[in-house]
Amino acid sequence: MPHFSHTLREQRRLWRLLGELAAGYWEHAAADRTPVVERRGRRAAEPLPLRPRSAAAALRQAARYLGRNACHLASPRYYGLMNPKPALAGVLGDALASVLNPQLAVEAHASGATALEREALGWFLAALGWRRGQGQFTSGGSEANLVALKVALNHRLPGVARHGLRGLRGQPVFYVSEESHHSLEKFADLLGLGRDAVRWIPTDGEFAMRPDLLAAAIRRDRRAGRLPFAVVGTFGTTSSGAVDPIAKLAALCRRERLWLHVDGAYGGSLILAPRFRRLWGALGRADSLTLDPHKWLAMPFPLGVVLVRDPRAAAAPFRVQAAYVPRGKQRVESYQLGVQWSRRFLGLKLWLAGQVYGRRAYERHFAKQMRLADYFRARLAARPAFATVSESPLPITCFTWLERPRPARRKIPVEELTRFERQMNLALAEEMVRRGWAWISATRLRPEGSGSGAPLRGPTVMRMMVINYETRERHLLRLVRDLDRLAADPALRRRAARSG
Template sequence: MCFRRSCGSARRRAMRSTCTIASGSTAERPIAGRFRGGSTRRGASSSPTAMRRRWRPRSIWSRRTAMGRFEHHMGGLDGTPKPPDARTRPGAAGARLDDARSRSVAQRIAADAAQVAAAIGDGPIVPTVTPEEIREHLGSRYDFTTPLELDDVVDDVEHMLGTWQVHVTHPRYFGLFNPSVTPASVVGDTLTAMYNPQLATWRTSPAANEIERHTLRWIGSQFGFPADASACFTTGGAEANFSAVIVALTRALPAYGEHGLGALGASPTLYLSGEAHHSFAKIAHTTGLGRRALRKIATGASLTMDLRDLARQVAEDRRDGFVPLMVVGTAGTTGAGVIDPLPELARFCRAERLWFHVDAAWGGAVILSPRLRSALTGIDAADSITCDAHKWFSVPMGAGMFLCRHPGTVAAAFHAETSYMPRKTAGVVADPYTTSVQWSRRFIGLKLFLSLAHHGRSGYVEMIERQARLGERLREGLRRTGWRIVNETPLPVVCFTRDGLDVTKFLATVMERQIAWMSEVRLAGEAPVVRACVTSFRTTEADVDRVVRDVESLV
């Protein structure tokens, strides 16, 4: 299903809902007024108390009604069931009523999500608040000694989130890889919380484990991985990258698993460009490799890894007694959105017998696009891949994926066995706690499964290619108005500057005037430039044109 048509219809339903003034009076009013003023204007109060005086939407799914149904079915915290009332008493009429409610749960959650998105889109992007202001608010209300009405607490929290947060789902949030999220994925996270499946073992959560397996096999097939490849959902890209390093160590150095790095006699080394994600510095620290095990390979004018410098560094390390272990190619760097030369890196790693890992946390989604997938040529030769669903697949945090073509090595790296866990299920079944870093596991994959099922591949292709075109529009609009573009990528990241620009002051003004949220970045150690990235499927051509026009007016 088309992203914009699906989400737009939900938004139109939300726009027709009424709004209430927190003081108690009601009036018909468009949802657009929810965060009017945003309490971030100079001189305006940003407190939730002040926000209650502004318009906010009536909840499409009444919290009290929902909690009433929940408490009836689940009982109190002491497990005592509540007696049935006329609406839920067993019987044909009650069953029909409950069926009708059940059928509409997804629509209600999706409509609520669309309503929040509509309100955010009409409001400010950047808050004005201090840590002391938030701490005072929390300290004055929540000492956790006296029970409070849940409805009141949720209302207060929603106001805090609406007021005191950079709205990363805003159409003019041109920042890091934090997307708007599909209503289907919000439904997925809600269902996961309601049923609370534990995915450590297959036997405990058969349906949830098979849904994740089915989804991951499809994703792996898009990357050209075999059907028996190992794959798991992670909390994010850092965990997936960490998993890759652990598995690479296990495969290359058999003594590592039992005896640790101290028994190896030589230090393993990792190779990545200076534009690679900085999670690898933390990974080198936490695995015991040490941060000095990272070899920062030079980049050329295009900011991609220099193959000659890589070959020189590997040869030098071997001469000096180190053990070259892994090369990390990045498919969509955080700073500039560039893609390392994956085919050449793959050939080099095969020749040198090195593990080839591709960090495609953001850019991996373009594998679905007929127009853009050639940018990832060579990724099918990787030993392992990181890809985040909570980036360009537009589902809520956190939903990373780790894929590896060596299932036996993955099992060796994370094997575990204990009597208090259920026995292994017969057949071709893997218990996730024995094939991943995590033990207790949330049903992370449901939000991606529902979003893929609802929108289909065609919906994702439309969304990804449209955002890429908006990135091109932003790039050309800035260039046309005198800005200098300093990165080259088919992905919607645009880094720009102009002579004499004070980037820090410029961005402060951009945010103060609520033009957009953009960031400062240094590429290849050079002077800071402005970085903008189209991350939201709600962004329009009008949003892009407005940003180009408004930033030009500042200089």
């Protein structure tokens, strides 16, 4: 028997063991006594073993080591960077995809897998009213944004496809808010545009892009001989959860003949909930949309989606034909829709979760996390030593410690924060994580109209988001009490004061 083969009896035994280890890990991560961040010893690197060992022993060793040396995203006290505990149905779908291991470059190799992925992508396209649109699964929002930028560039400046950027009469530029994801800056470089092609537009008091300043920037660039081709709005920024005014951006892009892409990696999943159409309805007016089911839909990593309203525009930049690739009846194959060629069966976990839970479960999921975010903000407002600095319609909250109470002020403009308040915000976030009580982060928010356009500028504030579907009110109440407790620690205050 080949060395990679296992008997059916051993296979069943190992699958049962994996299930027990997985359930045990989730139980451990969720326990109140478990630190959100665990580090239990370092592992010295070892050479590749020469001889085989027990698969069960190796599996147990890996599960124990990884389960005790991790930031536990499965903890209900993880309020972090859009990384939820994955839903069980998604985990099962991912495991089944690994077992089946179809090759999704072309339909001829994976007819069933291709059909299920189209069905799942169709849920999003139908919600937007883009029934003739095109969708593709990606490794995440960054890849989806790259695909969308390339589609926009080729569609608005079609000469690029054949002659490259040197064939253009000017420098292509596109527009993002100062709170946009910085993968966009990286991709400007990757696409050969150069990082100066990214035009950073200042934000308002809610950290959303200002359309008036966007319009002025477009006029300036056109007078200077540059070639505007796209605007990237954001539906749920990473730092503050800000939502750009998509309807106004869509109207402006139509007047200026620009492509409107919306980075909805976090908030875009809300389109599955008609109940919240008042928040996301304008997304249907975009030309393309990114969303990440591995964020708000609680899917295992990786799973991103890029959706394009015009199917011809979606396929144009990536359409090639290889002699060795089987030709099917489809006019456009998967490998002709993005940067990947050989591709994992990414969509099965989403399709299976959709079957198991149904659309209404996602509506309840969104509503619950929004309600919990409001609960946290209300509990925070009752503490004189804390105040919010942003309150997104999505479940992300940025807040600050106060050196002195501000009477009758629940929300504080970031430009009013003192130097010591900023230092304490960083110290509190770091100490909370160091003690393992919860995972929150520090971030920087630019004051309204700062116009800096550069990352890592602006006052430091604390940030939390409700992302784990197991989080309850009692966890949030504990977070507020722990923040109060830490803020009263004289040693922490002295350390924060010295940090400046």
